[in-house]
Amino acid sequence: MSTRITLPMSTKAEWIKFRSLRSSVYSIITLLVLTIGLGSLITYARTKHFGHDGDNALGWDPVTVSLTGFFFAEFVVGVVGAMIITGEYATSSIRTSLAAFPRRVEFVLSKAIVLIGVVFVMSEAMAFISFFLGQSLIKSAEPVTGLSTTIGATGVLHAVIFAGLSIVLLALIGFGLGLLLKRTAAAITVFVSFLLVAPILVAFLPSNWGDPITKWLPGTLARGMMSINRDPETFTPNVCGLVLLVYAIVVIAAGTYLFSKRDA
Amino acid sequence: MIELRDLTKTYENVVAVDGLTVDIRPGVVTGFLGPNGSGKSTTMRMILGLDQPTKGSATINGMKYHDLKFPLREVGALIDAKALHPGRSARNHLLALAASNNIPTKRVDEVLDIVGLSKVAKKRAGNFSLGMGQRLGIAAALLGDPGVLLFDEPVNGLDPEGIRWVREFFRGLASEGRTVFVSSHLMSEMALTADDVIVIGRGKLIRQGKISDLTENALGTVLVRSPQVADLEAALRRAGYGVTTDNESTLTVSGATSEQVGEVAHASSVVLHELTPQRASLEDVFMELTADSVEYSGAQHQSGAEQ
Incomplete structure (x- = not known):
C-alpha cells in the first residue's frame, strides 16, 4: 500500500480517460485507415506513372513513397496531442482532474506517457503496414524493375521505425502547444503554421536564404527521419530525430511551466 | 476542518477574495452565502488548490491541498456539475477519478447507487440533465469517502425532491462528523440545511456564526x-x-x-x-448585510471609469 498517489495510478486514470472517449478512439482508427489508404493509393499512382512527372531512378525513395500517407498523419496527430489537454480546458474537466491529482508536473507526465504509448503503437503499425503494402504495390505495378525495396536493405528498417517515431514526436509537440496555449484552436493554428504554412512561406525566399531555414522546420525533420536517399540540404535521419526531440522537450517544458503556475 | 487565513485573491485590479479568515468546523453543515460575484467560487477553488492565493492560505486538516497524499480520500468537492467531458459515460468519469486515487472499482458502483444514477451509469454524461449532472458531481465527491466535503451551488437544477434529498444527505454527512461546506445564493435553502453560516460580500467576511443567531439578532x-x-x-x-x-x-x-x-x-x-x-427572514438579513457591498460595487465601477 503506497502512501501517496504514484505515477502508475495517475497514468491508469489518464488511460481510462483516453480510451473512454469515442472521439479519441475514432480519431486513431480514422488516422490509421486514411494514412495507410492514402499512402497506398499515391504509391500505386506514382509507380504507374513512373518517369512521367520527374520521378526518376535517382530521386526515387521507395520508403518515403510508401509512407506518403504520413503527411496526413503528421497533421492529425498534432491535433490528437493538443486535444488531450485542451479538451480538458474546453470542458473545464481540468478542475475535476486537478482536484483529484494536484501535482501538476506528474499530471503532465501521466498524460505524456499515455500519449506516447498510444501513438507509438499506432504509428509503428501504420509505418510497417504502409511500408509492406507499399512495396508490394510498387512491385506489382513497377514499369521498370528495381523500384521496390525490402526491409532488410541498408537503412530501411531504421527508416521505417523512425517514420513511426517522427509521428510520436509531432504528437508530443502538439501536446506541448496545448499545454502552452490552453485552447484547441490556438494550439492547432500554431502547429499547422509550423508544419504546413512555414514551408510555403520559406519557399518564396531565395534558396540561399530558404534552404538553411527549411532544414530546421518540423515537417522537413519528420521527412528526413524516414528517408533513405538523403537530400544533401537536410540532416541525417538521426540528427533530424534528435532536433525534433529537442523541439518536443522545449515546447513541453515551457508548457508544463506555465501549466503548473496557472489557475485552473 | 478547513482553515482559511487571510485568504486573498486579486485579479489585475479586482480583489475577488479579501483577507478571509475563518474556520469551517466538522460535524455541522456550514453555509457559504454571498451575492453573485462575491468570491464564493474563487474561495472554493483556492481551498482545492486550483487557484493560487495572492496572499494567505487555505488548509485542510492542517495541510495544503497540494500536499494531501490521496486528495479524494480527504476532500470531496462538487465545484461545477459541468466540469466533466460530455462524451464520457458517468461510470468511466468516476472510474478515471477512482484510479487516480487508488480507490477500488466497487466504490464507483456504490456511489452511483447512493446518488441514484446506477441505471444511467453507462450513458454519456453530456446528455444528463442539470440535476443528474449535480448527482454525478456529488457521487464524485463521495468517491473517496472523505472527511471534508465542498459543494458549490449543489441544488442548482435539482427538482424539489432532489433538493430535499440533498438537504437530508448533507445533514447526514455532517452528523457522521464530516466537515460539510456548501455555498449558495439561496438563503431560504441554507436556512433549512446549514447550522453555521459564513456571509461574504465583495470578497470580505461580513458575518460568521450560527444561523439561528443571525436571524434572532436581526x-x-x-x-x-x-x-x-x-x-x-x-x-x-x-x-x-x-x-x-x-x-x-x-x-x-x-x-x-x-x-x-x-x-x-x-x-x-x-x-x-x-x-x-x-420576523426577519434570513433573506432579509442577508439583503441587509450585503447591501453595503453591493452598493460599494456600483461605486467601484464608476471610479474605475473615471480613471
Whole structure:
C-alpha cells in the first residue's frame, strides 16, 4: 500500500480517460485507415506513372513513397496531442482532474506517457503496414524493375521505425502547444503554421536564404527521419530525430511551466 | 476542518477574495452565502488548490491541498456539475477519478447507487440533465469517502425532491462528523440545511456564526393597525422609533419590539386593532448585510471609469 498517489495510478486514470472517449478512439482508427489508404493509393499512382512527372531512378525513395500517407498523419496527430489537454480546458474537466491529482508536473507526465504509448503503437503499425503494402504495390505495378525495396536493405528498417517515431514526436509537440496555449484552436493554428504554412512561406525566399531555414522546420525533420536517399540540404535521419526531440522537450517544458503556475 | 487565513485573491485590479479568515468546523453543515460575484467560487477553488492565493492560505486538516497524499480520500468537492467531458459515460468519469486515487472499482458502483444514477451509469454524461449532472458531481465527491466535503451551488437544477434529498444527505454527512461546506445564493435553502453560516460580500467576511443567531439578532419590524394612526405615529416618533405609514390605518414600526409598541399605544390611549411582529427572514438579513457591498460595487465601477 503506497502512501501517496504514484505515477502508475495517475497514468491508469489518464488511460481510462483516453480510451473512454469515442472521439479519441475514432480519431486513431480514422488516422490509421486514411494514412495507410492514402499512402497506398499515391504509391500505386506514382509507380504507374513512373518517369512521367520527374520521378526518376535517382530521386526515387521507395520508403518515403510508401509512407506518403504520413503527411496526413503528421497533421492529425498534432491535433490528437493538443486535444488531450485542451479538451480538458474546453470542458473545464481540468478542475475535476486537478482536484483529484494536484501535482501538476506528474499530471503532465501521466498524460505524456499515455500519449506516447498510444501513438507509438499506432504509428509503428501504420509505418510497417504502409511500408509492406507499399512495396508490394510498387512491385506489382513497377514499369521498370528495381523500384521496390525490402526491409532488410541498408537503412530501411531504421527508416521505417523512425517514420513511426517522427509521428510520436509531432504528437508530443502538439501536446506541448496545448499545454502552452490552453485552447484547441490556438494550439492547432500554431502547429499547422509550423508544419504546413512555414514551408510555403520559406519557399518564396531565395534558396540561399530558404534552404538553411527549411532544414530546421518540423515537417522537413519528420521527412528526413524516414528517408533513405538523403537530400544533401537536410540532416541525417538521426540528427533530424534528435532536433525534433529537442523541439518536443522545449515546447513541453515551457508548457508544463506555465501549466503548473496557472489557475485552473 | 478547513482553515482559511487571510485568504486573498486579486485579479489585475479586482480583489475577488479579501483577507478571509475563518474556520469551517466538522460535524455541522456550514453555509457559504454571498451575492453573485462575491468570491464564493474563487474561495472554493483556492481551498482545492486550483487557484493560487495572492496572499494567505487555505488548509485542510492542517495541510495544503497540494500536499494531501490521496486528495479524494480527504476532500470531496462538487465545484461545477459541468466540469466533466460530455462524451464520457458517468461510470468511466468516476472510474478515471477512482484510479487516480487508488480507490477500488466497487466504490464507483456504490456511489452511483447512493446518488441514484446506477441505471444511467453507462450513458454519456453530456446528455444528463442539470440535476443528474449535480448527482454525478456529488457521487464524485463521495468517491473517496472523505472527511471534508465542498459543494458549490449543489441544488442548482435539482427538482424539489432532489433538493430535499440533498438537504437530508448533507445533514447526514455532517452528523457522521464530516466537515460539510456548501455555498449558495439561496438563503431560504441554507436556512433549512446549514447550522453555521459564513456571509461574504465583495470578497470580505461580513458575518460568521450560527444561523439561528443571525436571524434572532436581526431586529424585525412591527406591524400595527389602529383607527388613530396619526396619534400613534406621533407617540411612536416621540419614543424614538422609526415609523412608515403603509395606508390610513396601518403603520410599520422599526427599531421596536411588539411589547414596546403596545406600551406606547397604552400610554397615549390609542386603540389597537392589530399588533404583529414581522420576523426577519434570513433573506432579509442577508439583503441587509450585503447591501453595503453591493452598493460599494456600483461605486467601484464608476471610479474605475473615471480613471
